[in-house]
Each structure stands twice: as structure tokens, then as C-alpha cells.
Amino acid sequence: MVLDFPIAFEKMSGTGNDFVIIDNREGLIPLEQHPELAKKVCQRKFSVGADGLILLKNSDKADIGWDFYNADGSVAEMCGNGSRCAAKFAHSHGIAGKKMKLETIAGVVEMEICNGDQAVRVKMPQPFDFRVGLSISLDDVEYPVTYVNTGVPQAVIFVSEDNVPVKKWGRKVRFHQLFEPKGTNANFVQVLDKGLLKVRTYERGVEDETMACGTGAVAAALISAMQKDMDSPIEVITSGGERLTILFDLQDGPVADNVFLQGPAKLIYTGELTGEALL
Numbered sequence: 005m006v007l008d009f010p011i012a013f014e015k016m017s018g019t020g021n022d023f024v025i026i027d028n029r030e031g032l033i034p035l036e037q038h039p040e041l042a043k044k045v046c047q048r049k050f051s052v053g054a055d056g057l058i059l060l061k062n063s064d065k066a067d068i069g070w071d072f073y074n075a076d077g078s079v080a081e082m083c084g085n086g087s088r089c090a091a092k093f094a095h096s097h098g099i100a101g102k103k104m105k106l107e108t109i110a111g112v113v114e115m116e117i118c119n120g121d122q123a124v125r126v127k128m129p130q131p132f133d134f135r136v137g138l139s140i141s142l143d144d145v146e147y148p149v150t151y152v153n154t155g156v157p158q159a160v161i162f163v164s165e166d167n168v169p170v171k172k173w174g175r176k177v178r179f180h181q182l183f184e185p186k187g188t189n190a191n192f193v194q195v196l197d198k199g200l201l202k203v204r205t206y207e208r209g210v211e212d213e214t215m216a217c218g219t220g221a222v223a224a225a226l227i228s229a230m231q232k233d234m235d236s237p238i239e240v241i242t243s244g245g246e247r248l249t250i251l252f253d254l255q256d257g258p259v260a261d262n263v264f265l266q267g268p269a270k271l272i273y274t275g276e277l278t279g280e281a282l283l
């Protein structure tokens with residue numbers, strides 16, 4: 005099937021985690037072309053450049069659905085920052101109101117445009133598969149690792165400074181046998197104060213540090229709450245310098261309910277992909 009170019013897109017940023025968003029509700033781009041299109045348009049320098057591609061589609065379970073791809077063309081079950089950008093897109097195009105539901109592989113998530121349209125909050129899927137007591141050797145030092153699935157797999161390592169080699173260490177964690185076969189994202193977390201973290205994330209499927217990772221920030225906040233005796237809300241300073249806020253109810257043991265991720269989601273520019281975008 006030949007794609008019908010030009011294809012309109014919007015470039016959005018969720019605290020520096022950036023996405024190309026296309027309204028694909030008419031099925032303009034067939035499923036079999038999605039991974040290739042994601043790899044092409046997410047390539048920085050050669051194309052638009054982004055951490056992921058979001059193709060909106062209709063849903064019979066929610067106001068809107070999507071097909072979400074990492075920059076390497078892999079499918080991810082959920083994306084905290086991407087879902088916030090998708091909600092902003094859907095609202096600005098009259099596809100949904102300020103409160104909406106988005107169907108993801110990780111489940112239907114509730115979104116809300118809030119703070120005078122300056123922020124978007126998403127109610128995260130119930131975190132699961134907490135694993136404590138793991139450890140990984142990084143530059144010959146054993147680091148304790150805690151793992152949780154916050155929609156996608158997330159490993160959390162507390163560090164005492166923020167100049168750790170995120171790409172080198174992150175890659176080792178991401179591909180570690182502990183997390184085979186799906187692998188994991190890797191978060192390096194500095195406790196700056198009670199309720200304030202600095203989080204640097206190596207993202208699976210981007211295979212590099214991103215300027216922010218929503219599901220990673222949620223994992224860092226929940227594990228900090230459990231292991232560093234912190235209460236909701238927890239602010240996360242992301243690699244790009246922007247802040248995410250995580251709100252939650254911590255239950256007994258490693259269970260958290262009503263987990264919300266909140267932060268800005270900005271439209272950076274609109275554009276049109278030409279046929280050459282796939283060459």
C-alpha cells in the first residue's frame with residue numbers, strides 16, 4: 005500500500021521526552037508500515053527526530069486509542085509522557101474533552117488537562133511485579149536495584165551524584181539477564197530532599213538517556229516512598245531540567261493506588277511528512 009503523502013504531524017514535548025504524533029484514525033498508515041515509519045521519523049538529523057511515534061486510532065473501550073512506538077520501532081505497552089502529549093493533542097483537535105480515556109496495551113488510562121491547560125495528568129496503570137533485593141555490578145561496585153512495572157518495566161538505582169555514566173550503566177541494566185527477555189528501562193535516582201528527586205533514565209527502545217521518562221519517574225517516586233520514607237506528592241527533576249509530579253496512595257507493602265503523573269505537555273511545531281520521509 006502506497007502511503008498518501010503529505011501526512012500532517014505534530015511534534016510534542018512531555019518535559020523533554022519528545023514525540024511525533026499523527027492522527028491515524030482513518031487508518032491512513034497501515035499497521036505493517038508503523039515500525040518502519042517510527043524508525044525513519046524518529047531518527048535525529050535525518051528526519052523529524054523524536055523518542056517515539058504516536059499514531060492515534062479509534063477505540064471501542066476508550067475515547068481514543070493509539071499505537072505507540074519507541075524510536076527503534078519497538079512497541080511499548082505504555083508511555084507516561086507520551087500519553088500526556090496524546091491527551092493534549094486529542095483535546096486541541098476536538099477529539100476528546102479535558103477529561104478522557106486512552107486505551108493502551110497496559111490498559112485504559114484516565115487523562116485530564118489541568119492547571120489552566122498548562123499541565124496534563126494521567127492516572128497510571130496499577131504498578132505490579134515489584135522486585136527488591138536485586139543488585140548489579142557497575143564499574144566494579146555492587147548497586148542495589150529495585151524493579152517495578154509501571155506500565156513498562158523499570159529498574160531503579162539510587163546514586164549519590166548525578167554525573168553517573170547513564171548510557172554505559174543504563175545499557176548494562178537494560179540488557180541484564182535479570183530482566184530478560186523484555187529488558188527494562190534504567191533509572192538513576194538522586195534524593196535531593198524529602199519529596200524531591202533527580203532522575204536520569206536510560207530508555208529501552210531509545211537506547212539512550214532521554215530528557216525525561218514518565219513511567220521511570222513514577223517508579224523512582226514509588227520506590228523512594230517505600231525505601232526512603234517519603235509521602236505523596238514527590239517532585240522529579242528530569243534530565244532536561246523540567247519537573248514531573250507524582251501523586252499516589254501508598255498501601256501496606258509494595259502496593260500503591262491512585263498513582264498520578266502530572267506535568268507539562270507542549271506543542272512544539274506542526275508539519276507535514278513528504279514521501280521522502282520513508283526513503
Ligand SMILES: N[C@H](CCC[C@H](N)C(=O)O)C(=O)O
Nearest residue numbers: 080083084085156217218219
Ligand atoms: N521506552 C519505554 C516506553 C516509553 C516510556 C517513557 N517515554 C515514558 O514517558 O513513560 C519502554 O519501551 O519501556
